[in-house]
Amino acid sequence: MRVITTLLIALVALTGWGCAKKVPSDPYKEEMAKVLVNKGRLVQDLARPANVHPSKIEGIALVRGLHGTGADEPPSTYQQILLQDMLRDQDQKRTAKSQIASLDTAIALLETVVPPGARKGDRLDVGVKLLPKSEASSIQNGYVENAELYQYMAADIIRRGYTLGVVNGYITLDPDLVEKKSPVAFKQGKIIGGAVVSRSRKIWLELKEDERSAGVAQRVEDVINKRFSYTKAGYAGKRKVAEAKAGAVRINLEIPEEYRDNVVRYVNVIGAISFYETDDELDERINRLSTQLLNPETSEFASIQLEAIGSNNEKVVDAIRRGLDSPNDAVRFNSAITSSYFDIRADRQKTAKILAEFARENPTYRPAAIATLGVCMKRSFDVDSELRELLAADNIETRYGAFRALWTRNPNDYTIQGENMAQQFSYHCLNCGGAPYVHIAQSVRPEIVLFNSEQIYLQGIVDLEANPRLTVRSDEDGVVVKKYETGDGVDEQRRVGYKVDDVIRAIVEVGGTYPDVVSFLTQAKSKKLLHVASETGADAECPLAIDALPGSKASHFKTVRDVEEIARREEIRDRIEREANEQSVWSKMNPANWFSRDDKSVPDEFNLEEFDAANGTSEDSVDPESEFSAE
Secondary structure, X not given: OHHHHHHHHHHHHHHHHHHHHHOOOOHHHHHHHHHHHOOOXXXXXXXEEEOXXXXXXXXXXXXXXXXXXXXXXXXXXXXXXXXXXXXOXXXXXXXXXXXXXXXXXXXXXXXXXXXXXXXXXXXXXXXXXXOOOOOOOOOOOOEEEEEEEEOOOEOOEOOOOOOOEEEEEEOEOOHHHHHOOOOOOOOEEEEEEEEEEOOOOOEEEEEOHHHOOHHHHHHHHHHHHHHOEEXXXXXXXXXXXXXXXXXXXXXXXXXXXXXXXXXXXXXHHHHOOEOOOOHHXXXXXXXXXHHHHOOOOOHHHHHHHHHHHOOOOHHHHHHHHHHHOOOOHHHXXXXXXXXXXXXXXXXXXXXXXXXXXXXXXXXXXXXXXXXXXXXXXXOOHHHHHHHHHHOOOOOHHHHHHHHHHHHHHOOOOOOOOOEEEOOOEEEEEEOOOOOOEEEEEOOOOOEEEEEOHHHEEEOOOOEEEEEOOEEEEEEOOEEEEEEOOOOOOOOEEEEEOOEHHHHHHHHHHOOOOHHHHHHHXXXXXXXOOEEEEOOOOOXXXXXXXXXXXXXXXXXXXXXXHHHHHHHHHHHHHOHHHOOOOOOXXXXXXXXXXXXXXXXXXXXXXXXXXXXXXXXXXXXXOOOOOOOOOOO
16 A cells, blocks of 8 residues: 555656646746846946947058158068058059168057047047157158058057058147157157048947846847937938847947037936836936936936936926026036937027036036037027137137037038148138137147137248248248258248238148148247237237147046045935945946946957957958948
């Protein structure tokens, strides 16, 4: 009997095990369970942005046109690689060795930084410097043709992948180093806007290791695309910005046009998007954020989270409008920034006026205010009008910042429209009110701007060398600009009056370059030859500025220490944001934490080969005409 009982129990157990084994699992329910677990969390709690660090690319080039100041360098790894590159070019193959040995050339190292989100065709400034032990004395007058830039380079050990940029242009010396007679003044310089990006540099979100599943990746893609879309040249309609790739690990991101120059804000806004919440929970969060927006200490972070919710929610729009009416500068500024990205027609005029006010009167907020006016609300006449008024402001940073913002919005704007001088630089003579001013660009693009050019003259005895072969000298009848082609004679000559505009045009007419114009202007300023002539007969020196963009020396963003202190106080005061053992949401919104590298799964630097390998592409299969992307 005992044996029979034992056999029956065993049979029942086996039958039950067999039935349990046959019950199929439901993948959809499993994925939904993972999604529901993350209810109430933000995208930043599940993923971290990747490829958001600037990436340095380098190259080797032959600097030409040096007129005897170059050198026949001793053999080196750099020389060998440059020679190999030149031998592949059929036009240079026969003369490659003689070109490198010429005293009219020199070998130089090129370097630039590709920002996150850079697109194919973007232009970048390129640093140029001679080899450490070069015998060349100067790269003044030099230019570079079709030099290629790669991702990595090290002395004596050089490994190159795809070509990421191509460099062409004339080398501009640093005016400050020249004036101070620095020993390296003529051995290093910059090609302004000289590099053209060959492959777009994408950014993406990488799911944290314990969150990687197809359901989570799809949900992250959906909530981001519900909030953002973008337009692409050559395509009709809006396109989604997020696309899940590489299984359940990566979500590729496109950058909308208005965020291209502020990728940090873009990834912070995406990070503040809710992963999953009910309508009641959303209303409760908006009410809480509306209160925090009016608190100067938390208004920046609240504005970012409200921006993540979007302008389709009327409660969010009402909260931002209340912030625009706040008497506090920080609250009004942060509300205006978010309002400008929302681009609601009814709020454009008020938003533009507030940002223009900060640009004119508040140095702390000036950089972000002007930058935002340049990229947001592009269909608004009110913004254009405010920027045109800023052209006559007292501060040169405000004036030039307004000029650059107008140019970003519309290069053909009638107020700032200029000329392309000999295909080398952009030249703008403005009649905008305010004091006369000369501005020289040493970044982004070669550009000269004369504010109220009709009033800017040379005064005194003029005896300048724009370069050793181009002189600007005064005589009894005016100013003579001469370009010497050889040591025995004059190739070109122009005689003009003392107006600076006329002299600049004469320099270009005789074959001068953008570096020559920069040299002329900086020398004239150094020798106190630049003057302003007014209708009353009063005379004064004309000021000159170089790269006077707002915020070029100091960022408007809070320091990490300040943000951490705010986060600490906020955590104590508002425990309901997260459980006590978790990091405060405000601290997580700090860009320094977003960009941290504590996760070993995120590489320290962007690696092109690893990216292509993870996305099913290789060097052999990549179309050289296509954008570098994970598509």
